[in-house]
Amino acid sequence: ALIYIGVLSLLFSCNQNLSDSSELDETEELKYGIFPQTLPEVKPEFKLSRALERLYDNYPATKPQNNELFSQFKYTDIKGFDYNNHDGTISRRDPSKVIFYNGKYYVWYTYRNTPLPPQGAEKSSDVIPSADWDLGEIWYATSTDGFNWEEQGVAIKRPEKPVVGWRAVTTADILKWKGKYYLYYQGFMEASGKRGDDCPVAVSYADSPDGPWTPYNQIVIPNGGEGAWDQYSIHDPYPLVHNGKIYLYYKSDFGEKGDWIRMQGLATADNPLGPFTKHPLNPVISSGHETSLFPFKDGIAALVYKDGNEHNTVQFAQDGVNFEIASITEMMPYAAAPFVPDAFDDTKDGRGITWGMAHFIALGGKGKFHSKLTRFDCDLSLDLHDPEMK
Numbered sequence: 001a002l003i004y005i006g007v008l009s010l011l012f013s014c015n016q017n018l019s020d021s022s023e024l025d026e027t028e029e030l031k032y033g034i035f036p037q038t039l040p041e042v043k044p045e046f047k048l049s050r051a052l053e054r055l056y057d058n059y060p061a062t063k064p065q066n067n068e069l070f071s072q073f074k075y076t077d078i079k080g081f082d083y084n085n086h087d088g089t090i091s092r093r094d095p096s097k098v099i100f101y102n103g104k105y106y107v108w109y110t111y112r113n114t115p116l117p118p119q120g121a122e123k124s125s126d127v128i129p130s131a132d133w134d135l136g137e138i139w140y141a142t143s144t145d146g147f148n149w150e151e152q153g154v155a156i157k158r159p160e161k162p163v164v165g166w167r168a169v170t171t172a173d174i175l176k177w178k179g180k181y182y183l184y185y186q187g188f189m190e191a192s193g194k195r196g197d198d199c200p201v202a203v204s205y206a207d208s209p210d211g212p213w214t215p216y217n218q219i220v221i222p223n224g225g226e227g228a229w230d231q232y233s234i235h236d237p238y239p240l241v242h243n244g245k246i247y248l249y250y251k252s253d254f255g256e257k258g259d260w261i262r263m264q265g266l267a268t269a270d271n272p273l274g275p276f277t278k279h280p281l282n283p284v285i286s287s288g289h290e291t292s293l294f295p296f297k298d299g300i301a302a303l304v305y306k307d308g309n310e311h312n313t314v315q316f317a318q319d320g321v322n323f324e325i326a327s328i329t330e331m332m333p334y335a336a337a338p339f340v341p342d343a344f345d346d347t348k349d350g351r352g353i354t355w356g357m358a359h360f361i362a363l364g365g366k367g368k369f370h371s372k373l374t375r376f377d378c379d380l381s382l383d384l385h386d387p388e389m390k
């Protein structure tokens with residue numbers, strides 16, 4: 001009986017294999033097609049390679065030249081900033097997004113002017129910086145054309161110890177909300193590098209971009225609870241207005257010292273002085289470094305560069321939360337701070353960006369670490385089509 005069952009099951013499985021493979025052959029044959037000379041606008045019915053599947057499924061336009069969220073980047077030196085012969089004692093970095101007010105463009109940035117270039121956390125002191133941004137202040141500059149800038153001086157000074165930011169105030173970004181202006185920035189309470197690059201976010205407000213700025217003197221975006229991804233640092237606060245609320249994106253560094261993982265999260269608020277609610281799906285962007293986002297159509301686009309599996313991509317989220325890769329590009333601006341004309345309009349028709357400010361780092365050679373501001377141009381705009389940048 002055992003032999004009989006054995007023979008029966010063998011016959012059964014052979015039969016199955018036979019019918020499986022003949023079925024497969026028949027359908028597979030029907031699935032293949034020859035890819036045509038012109039790129040079909042809609043996904044062909046026949047079987048495609050994984051790469052071609054992605055082309056149709058993952059990107060907003062099949063023809064790369066028509067992808068509104070694809071761009072190359074062009075860099076131009078700007079005028080108006082002195083760097084002490086690039087000896088490392090003066091640094092300007094991490095610009096805010098650019099805004100236009102009263103006939104002029106405005107940008108805020110981290111400014112460091114110290115007797116020595118950065119010396120690392122152990123050798124740092126009250127006057128010697130540990131890192132490029134340590135002992136920094138927020139300064140600002142204005143321009144009528146975005147190429148020639150006039151430095152206006154300090155906007156946010158370091159407050160007295162122990163107020164948030166007493167060690168350094170850095171990496172600012174601007175919000176306009178109900179007729180007032182708010183600068184959000186990192187408020188360090190120890191030299192960067194002691195444990196990590198640890199800090200929460202503080203805010204100051206003013207009636208106009210020219211200031212004077214009133215410090216709120218309180219932490220407005222606190223670090224996460226123990227064990228949370230953003231337990232130690234809230235970096236690169238980047239506010240936009242979306243869905244009637246303040247959408248403030250930020251980055252955190254987590255993981256092991258020297259082997260940080262960098263991701264981006266979102267906190268929203270109805271009041272610029274808080275409370276901010278961190279999104280339950282945080283982190284919402286798995287890669288990138290300094291935050292850089294702008295309204296695009298009815299959603300939010302993000303420049304994602306430098307860190308992570310998805311660096312060198314432009315991403316898009318209709319809801320500002322669930323980002324998808326819209327394009328892959330190269331030579332993206334570091335700390336990109338675009339001119340975003342509709343950043344605070346709560347628009348459902350975001351027009352995109354064509355230029356902004358960014359920084360280059362580590363100029364001047366060994367032991368002279370500092371950064372300088374630059375201008376970038378791109379075509380991530382619905383109103384411009386520059387074939388050179390596509």
Ligand code: AAL
Pocket residue numbers: 094133170171186197235236251289290335
């Ligand atoms: C930058 C930003 C934040 C970090 C440091 C200064 O590029 O990500 O601002 O804290 O580096």
